[in-house]
Amino acid sequence: MKTVSSSLTLASLVGSALAGAIYTLNECVRGEGFYDSFNFENITDPTHGRVTYVNRTTAESLNLTYVTGDTFILRADDTTVLNANDTGRNSVRLRSNHQHYEHVVVFDIQHMPEGCGTWPAIWETKESDWPASGEIDILEGANNVVPNQSTLHTSHNCSMPNNTLQSGTFTTTNCDASVAYNVGCAVKLTEDKNSFGPGFNSIGGGWYAMERTLHYIKVWFWERCDPYVPLDVRSGAWIIDTDSWGTPAANFPNNTECDIQSHFGANNIIIDLTFCGDWAGNAALYNASGCPLDCVSYVNNNPTAFTNAYFQISSMNIYK
Ligand SMILES: *[C@@H]1O[C@H](CO)[C@@H](O)[C@H](O)[C@H]1NC(C)=O
Ligand SMILES: *[C@@H]1O[C@H](CO)[C@@H](O)[C@H](O)[C@H]1NC(C)=O
Ligand SMILES: *[C@@H]1O[C@H](CO)[C@@H](O)[C@H](O)[C@H]1NC(C)=O
Ligand SMILES: *[C@@H]1O[C@H](CO)[C@@H](O)[C@H](O)[C@H]1NC(C)=O
Ligand SMILES: *[C@@H]1O[C@H](CO)[C@@H](O)[C@H](O)[C@H]1NC(C)=O
Ligand SMILES: *[C@@H]1O[C@H](CO)[C@@H](O)[C@H](O)[C@H]1NC(C)=O
Ligand SMILES: *[C@@H]1O[C@H](CO)[C@@H](O)[C@H](O)[C@H]1NC(C)=O
Ligand SMILES: *[C@@H]1O[C@H](CO)[C@@H](O)[C@H](O)[C@H]1NC(C)=O
Ligand SMILES: *[C@@H]1O[C@H](CO)[C@@H](O)[C@H](O)[C@H]1NC(C)=O
Numbered sequence: 001m002k003t004v005s006s007s008l009t010l011a012s013l014v015g016s017a018l019a020g021a022i023y024t025l026n027e028c029v030r031g032e033g034f035y036d037s038f039n040f041e042n043i044t045d046p047t048h049g050r051v052t053y054v055n056r057t058t059a060e061s062l063n064l065t066y067v068t069g070d071t072f073i074l075r076a077d078d079t080t081v082l083n084a085n086d087t088g089r090n091s092v093r094l095r096s097n098h099q100h101y102e103h104v105v106v107f108d109i110q111h112m113p114e115g116c117g118t119w120p121a122i123w124e125t126k127e128s129d130w131p132a133s134g135e136i137d138i139l140e141g142a143n144n145v146v147p148n149q150s151t152l153h154t155s156h157n158c159s160m161p162n163n164t165l166q167s168g169t170f171t172t173t174n175c176d177a178s179v180a181y182n183v184g185c186a187v188k189l190t191e192d193k194n195s196f197g198p199g200f201n202s203i204g205g206g207w208y209a210m211e212r213t214l215h216y217i218k219v220w221f222w223e224r225c226d227p228y229v230p231l232d233v234r235s236g237a238w239i240i241d242t243d244s245w246g247t248p249a250a251n252f253p254n255n256t257e258c259d260i261q262s263h264f265g266a267n268n269i270i271i272d273l274t275f276c277g278d279w280a281g282n283a284a285l286y287n288a289s290g291c292p293l294d295c296v297s298y299v300n301n302n303p304t305a306f307t308n309a310y311f312q313i314s315s316m317n318i319y320k
Pocket of ligand 8: 255256257258
């Protein structure tokens with residue numbers, strides 16, 4: 001991890017009359033740096049997935065995490081046929097050492113896990129008091145297809161108006177985790193079929209970014225070859241201006257039905273890959289995805305189906 005001092009005088013570089021959407025680089029994570037910035041969560045999956053989250057020693061010895069070139073790989077086992085009495089397919093769940101309040105995070109991702117039964121996610125929460133400190137799902141989906149979305153999950157009394165400036169579409173607007181089996185307030189990223197799964201991988205991925213302020217939470221996605229990807233995002237600049245990033249894919253504003261500040265506390269960043277479980281393994285959803293067998297049988301018996309079940313991440317930049 002390279003932690004860059006953010007005390008570099010902003011004013012001297014960009015003048016003093018700018019709006020609040022200017023941030024400076026606080027943490028720049030690349031390659032081996034992921035091992036310094038994240039812990040391996042060797043826990044039973046809280047979402048009841050068909051998964052065993054291994055520790056770092058095991059992950060490295062099984063090559064479930066490694067660094068190649070400039071990128072960090074996080075993958076699941078793709079060689080073992082599981083018995084019913086195994087605890088689940090070996091995989092990895094990482095949690096950032098640092099917690100964050102207002103910030104921007106930008107992920108440059110080359111590849112994300114794909115395959116029936118997979119449920120990859122890049123998200124933020126504080127697990128120990130969930131959902132009191134909120135949950136922001138930046139990139140999450142299941143079974144390749146249904147649905148690619150960004151979602152908030154909160155304590156009681158937080159809803160979004162369905163009229164925000166965003167390219168995606170709200171499928172649900174009540175963020176309260178206790179409502180409707182914790183479906184949260186979800187925005188489907190309608191604009192871009194390459195924002196998730198095989199489509200994402202076929203174009204070499206792209207950038208996901210999330211900005212959290214007291215006034216809103218926004219998520220953006222840009223494809224690798226999008227000519228309009230902002231230069232500060234593309235270059236991993238020291239200074240970024242989210243005001244220049246255009247319409248977000250998802251936009252969750254502070255509003256009379258949701259005081260963002262009281263529903264979001266210190267959050268860790270989590271990167272994980274689980275299988276089946278509460279979402280991907282939901283029988284109706286799994287079936288509707290066109291996936292074979294039932295989820296657990298498929299995941300147990302078809303290790304080679306998970307050869308492409310990996311994240312390949314070039315960088316994670318955090319701005320404050
Ligand atoms: C922790 O990881 C080890 C392998 O590294 C695994 O055998 C064990 O089941 C994991 N524990 C939990 C609770 O998942
Ligand atoms: C990781 O898990 C393996 C297998 O269960 C165990 O032998 C080893 O002691 C664990 N390492 C750490 C650092 O927990
Ligand atoms: C781990 O993966 C790397 C990169 O693909 C490879 O060079 C290495 O041989 C693998 N190690 C094991 C133990 O499979
Ligand atoms: C797990 O299941 C396999 C295959 O059914 C069996 O051979 C093995 O003895 C079982 N192991 C345990 C610990 O129950
Ligand atoms: C993402 O969701 C949109 C909207 O539902 C859909 O049109 C698109 O096909 C999805 N993309 C993938 C890769 O599933
Ligand atoms: C929000 O509005 C859009 C566009 O009118 C509509 O398609 C969508 O179903 C609405 N979502 C909810 C949760 O009402
Ligand atoms: C968020 O919205 C609530 C309700 O309108 C308001 O009381 C609060 O001041 C707003 N927070 C900020 C930071 O503007
Ligand atoms: C819900 O939040 C609003 C502000 O967003 C606040 O005015 C109201 O008192 C809250 N209601 C409850 C029951 O907490
Ligand atoms: C899945 O779909 C198949 C074929 O349509 C059907 O036979 C099966 O009962 C479905 N399973 C579930 C769990 O919905």
